[in-house]
């Protein structure tokens with residue numbers, strides 16, 4: 447059950463953050479910052495984010511573990527584009543339009559991964575391979591001169607790296623920053639993990655309020671007093687960046703200065719690493735499991751948040767299953783669902799009232815200010 451045995455060393459960046467924590471450095475911004483309330487409530491702002499960020503930037507779809515086998519496919523609709531994510535017979539991932547090339551019918555409609563040696567349209571049974579190419583159609587003589595090679599499913603650019611699957615609607619996306627995360631994620635063995643559970647939360651909050659909650663540890667001792675607060679020291683966080691993404695580490699400096707920080711097993715027990723994957727996903731690494739949270743905006747005050755929990759292997763005994771179910775209930779139901787997403791929804795209600803013009807960020811909340819600077823830059 448212990449995934450830390452999968453790898454032996456931290457990445458250079460992970461080690462540097464641990465050293466910084468051991469020295470007692472704190473991620474302190476230089477002073478108070480503000481974000482305009484309209485950033486979270488203005489529908490025009492939301493439309494611009496859709497047009498200039500979500501229609502262009504690489505977006506996280508999920509973990510590689512979503513498709514553990516070749517010739518599998520899974521439906522994805524969360525970003526407002528009907529997608530099929532597939533793994534072909536050679537193991538390569540494809541992100542395809544879930545739209546038949548014959549007369550536009552939605553092809554697949556299932557929650558989990560399905561076998562996809564052939565993806566067959568329910569209407570007239572055009573059949574596609576897992577790589578999206580058109581394999582066959584009934585009564586092919588009725589389509590004289592049809593070039594099958596030009597009637598495969600529409601494919602989007604995609605990247606599988608570090609155990610994560612990305613796609614972009616831009617035909618020429620820059621996946622460099624997504625790829626740059628791989629050394630850190632490989633150190634956690636993310637690509638080899640088992641998908642234990644996934645659940646989509648319907649949150650009545652702007653997508654940025656959801657992400658903000660994972661960019662500061664100021665709230666951990668307060669909001670999470672009843673769930674996870676006792677695992678963490680108050681406000682001892684260091685952070686840096688991997689391209690457009692943010693990386694943070696929380697841990698106890700007194701303990702860290704005593705352990706061998708090249709001992710990855712010990713380091714992973716002592717430090718919690720969190721990654722904000724621009725624009726709208728978070729990776730939270732606990733010693734024995736990893737959670738991905740993927741926020742998918744549906745409207746200015748409405749976000750779907752998929753929570754995926756990854757563990758080393760499928761539970762083999764009832765005890766193991768009960769153990770993981772307990773962790774899942776604590777995190778997905780309690781810490782994330784009731785507390786973090788609950789706070790985001792309360793924030794939306796307060797900001798929607800129009801009674802304050804801006805929010806105020808202290809020095810422990812510099813990650814939020816940094817996140818909003820990156821969004822502003824993308825909108826310019």
Ligand code: FES
Pocket residue numbers: 546547548549550551567568569570571572
């Ligand atoms: S619409 Fe798909 S086969 Fe006709």
Ligand SMILES: [Fe+2]
Pocket residue numbers: 659660665666670781786
């Ligand atoms: Fe939280």
